[in-house]
Amino acid sequence: MAGIVLVGAQWGDEGKGKATDLIGEKVHYVARFNGGNNAGHTVVVGDESYALHLLPSGIINENVTPVIGNGVVVDVEVLFQEIEGLEARGIDCSKLRVSDSAHIIAPYHRVIDKVTERYAGKRKIGTTGRGIGPAYADKINRVGIRIHDLYTPEILRDKVEASLHQKNQMLVKLYNQRAIDVDETVTKLLDLGEKLRPYVANTGLLLNQALDRGENVLFEGGQATMLDVDHGTYPYVTSSNPTAGGACTGSGVGPTKIDRVIGVSKAYITRVGEGPFPTELLNDDGDWLREQGHEYGVTTGRPRRCGWFDSVVNRYAAQVNGLTDIVLTKLDVLTGLESIPICVAYDVENADGTHTRYDEMPTDQDAFAKAKPIYEEMPGWSEDISQVHNFEDLPVNTQNYVKRLEELSNCRISAIGTGPQRDHIISVHSLLPEE
Template sequence: MPGIVIVGAQWGDEGKGKATDQLGDRVDYCVRYSGGNNAGHTIVVNDEKYVLHLLPSGILNPGVTPVLGNGVVIDLDVLYQELDDLAARGAEVQHPLVSANAHVITEYHKTIDKVTERFLGKAKLGTTGRGVGPAYGDKVNRIGIRIQDLFDESILRRKVEAALEQKNHLLVKVYNRRAIEPDEITDHLLTFADRLRPHVVDASRVINDALDNDKVVLFEGAQAHHLDVDHGTYPYVTSSNPIAAGACVGAGVGPTRIDRVVGIAKAYTTRVGSGPFVTELHDVDGEKLRTIGNEFGATTGRPRRCGWFDALVVEDAVQANAFTDVFLTKLDCLTGWEKIPVCVAYDVNGERHEVLPYSQTDIHHATPVYEFLDGWTEDISKCRTFDELPANTQAYVRRLEELIRCRISGIGVGPGREETISLHDLI
């Protein structure tokens, strides 16, 4: 039975939550393997909208065991707020299993995230201020706090004191902020220990045992390929590895356990925060896409930058992640344009590039080369098979398949769970 990885093929917000939820009734385990609560996944079930920031999207499917892997950084306040909010709305969900090796986001991580971003001024990266980057920084600097540390008070106090010894100098002397008391942080973290303890596991062992027992395991990352700290548009990236290979590191499974890699791509392109965006629109079309697609960040509420589909961006993600399938979302949002531009190449100082340039400088100077495809005016939100789509809509999908060099196996034609067209089974 398969291990399946879900990866965003652009800059996030492609609809990974919808795709993950779509597979949920056929999945036994849903594993978050990277990121923190700096990303929002929106799911619509029976006209009810749910926005999840930290919990795996599959948690809304009965029978799915949710897992937060070792590659996730966890804000415990957010974790329990999300669980309590779901319970208050009558959603019956399991408490996720939590890797003992996952790292914890503390208040000092959030403080440093915010003051650092303000200090950068015009050079700011566009972080969410949720403390995710500083928590990953502490992880690689080997001064992080792990979930398992909450169950040994003496170790936890020593680790918090050691981390704040250097951070308080930075806060006071560079940023002119007050020092943070170690006991304040430690005492707050300890309040979660009893509630958390029954759910803490060796997540790698649990996941591998599940695969050994023919269970279907869905691995879900946050953000997307082009926000990957190694493979994205650095430095305008996240602090982890949302690419498919990150599932192995962030969940503790070997690469041979992965059978399917599904890329999620929006039928146009959006981005939140700073960084290059070759097909970005600053006109009425961009505003129309933002309005029709309700393109505002699920976590921050920030308006997303909008542009036409960039085949170079998605093809690069296909190549690096070895996608077996692509799930195309929000196709319905393109209804009403007479012609729909698709970026098929970049012009960089007179030179044509048909694959994404590796040089950030080239991307910065690139202008899009568009191919104009015939649009459609029909309402496609009620279509449930590919043949029901208008001819021009079908042609748009088939042309994208050619450009990105990967089959499109699912199409989202609306936000609801049922508003989906399946071309090929993903499980």
């Protein structure tokens, strides 16, 4: 038996889809435990590239049962767009199971998300406008709609009415928008519920039974550590817990059944949306990284902000998640650089003009927002590494760069991505406990 948690160790887009697909060859279940269709994973199989949003990345593997856990907020319309798109390409989605306790993203959540962000001005978060934040807000405010509510019309109507009572007043009086019709919303949700019915299950029970049978379960987080609502760069965060603790609350599986926690990090770093980013490169180097790494959002197409590797962030991710392993991705993107900077600490100027060095993540968000990176330089390499499958066969400078990142991160690097293809990977240590 192995319960394995896979999380992003930076601000997202680290390549979790590829890592999940890699480990998925050896697991029986892959379960998403947080977020919604604001997450984007790309899995490349041969010449085929699959962009996934709500569906767990393991769905590409026919031997895996993909699960959407209770911690995910589900836009049913988007889910079926994704299912139909994959089935048209020959991918069987019939094994998918969706938690009956997961909350849904109703049409009005998308409306609220877009309207409030539009009027937020300088306080905007950089939301994708998919309704994720408002759906989680309703969940916490106890007016959310769970999937099992879709099968009890009277309960569904009461919940929609309760949720829209305040929202319609805000839309009409504050934002000068049209009120959302209760009957129309209920009818639409009931229809979607019937379409979803074959996939609905008690997934917490399903996953626990699988672990009790000795099967391997991979828990896949959407977004990443630095976007965690509790541990990220608040308020520029997502509305859920993409850290390892969220795997338990978002799936219904207890922490004693977790054996490994794997963090995924790029060999550099990116961020989408608003918020502080100490190593961001607003120059030709940033543009070069973006083009070399094809750093554009899977979900939105937005160009990603790019910067050098931040070891302070990675050490923090190792601490918060209790990482046992790191999967380092996109190492090949750095090929061709003569010298590669690594952020090892921060310099923060205080109000009195003095400076403080931070070797660990500041808990004061104002200090983090002012942080300037302190770099050390590593020599680069020019050799093509995409076809290398053993660590010892990498160029010496490449090996030294990886070893330094491992040392600075306080966690071993167990796998290295050397290119976009499925087989562009170097396995250094097994990611499964029993191997």
